[in-house]
Amino acid sequence: MTISKLETMNSQLTPAIIQHAQTNQVLMLGYMNEESMERTKAEAKVTFFSRSKNRLWTKGETSGNFLNVVSIQEDCDDDTYLIKVMPEGDTCHKGTYTCFGEKEPAGFLHELQGVIQSRKDNPSEKSYTNELFQKGTKKIAQKVGEEATEVILEAMDNKKDLLIEESSDLLYHFLVLLADQGLKLEDVEAKLMERHLKK
Incomplete structure (x- = not known):
């Protein structure tokens, strides 16, 4: 059985939890490979590897709703990222503040x-x-x-x-x-x- 390039790249993906740096609200979950992490660090804007597009994808590249990086951490097993951000606008492509349908907390x-x-x-x-x-x-x-x-x-x-x-x-x-x-x-x-x- 031949393993496709996409399947190979997907097997190397690391989940990334995106969290609001000020409120600690979880905004979304995405996946990253080594290249997307390097770009994220270089540009201070979260870049994922899109499984559906099969390419690097900077959140906000079309909507302008970028995720500005504040900090990046790895969990105790080094198999999950926690990225704290300051979002520009809504996070979800459906127009909601988070990908879980939650509203922005308002003081x-x-x-x-x-x-x-x-x-x-x-x-x-x-x-x-x-x-x-x-x-x-x-x-x-x-x-x-x-x-x-x-x-x-x-x-x-x-x-x-x-x-x-x-x-x-x-x-x-x-x-x-x-x-x-x-x-x-x-x-x-x-x-x-x-x-x-x-x-």
Whole structure:
């Protein structure tokens, strides 16, 4: 019986568990050979060996949803990789955050961001957030500056309770400013991760 080239290459494949570097959420499972691992290390973007395509496949090469490598580990038997990544967009080709159909975990800041965007899209006269949007970018930016100054003063006075209060105000107004500019926390996170990966 003749063993095909694909069967031979498949026998040399190592499973790779892809995990979110910040949340530890498992995003997907893929397979790698020596060449795909070398490219992954060289480009800091996960490259698999695709069994269906029978070639190297960089996740995101068509969708733009790359998996940026943070760390690579092997298990105790040296037969499985654990690759921690910062994903760009959804991981699954079906448009879900993970290949297991799970949603992206959202902390309260992301939840608050959604509320602020809702106030922008659906104005309410009783909403302070809506009032800020109506006053425009200059007023919102001014509030960010004011709250930043308050944060500095409370930190210098070592008043931790007040520092928390003013930091909360700063983060809220910062989110309003991002929404005013058509930006999101994810844009800031992506830039921070880009800088991190360059180190």
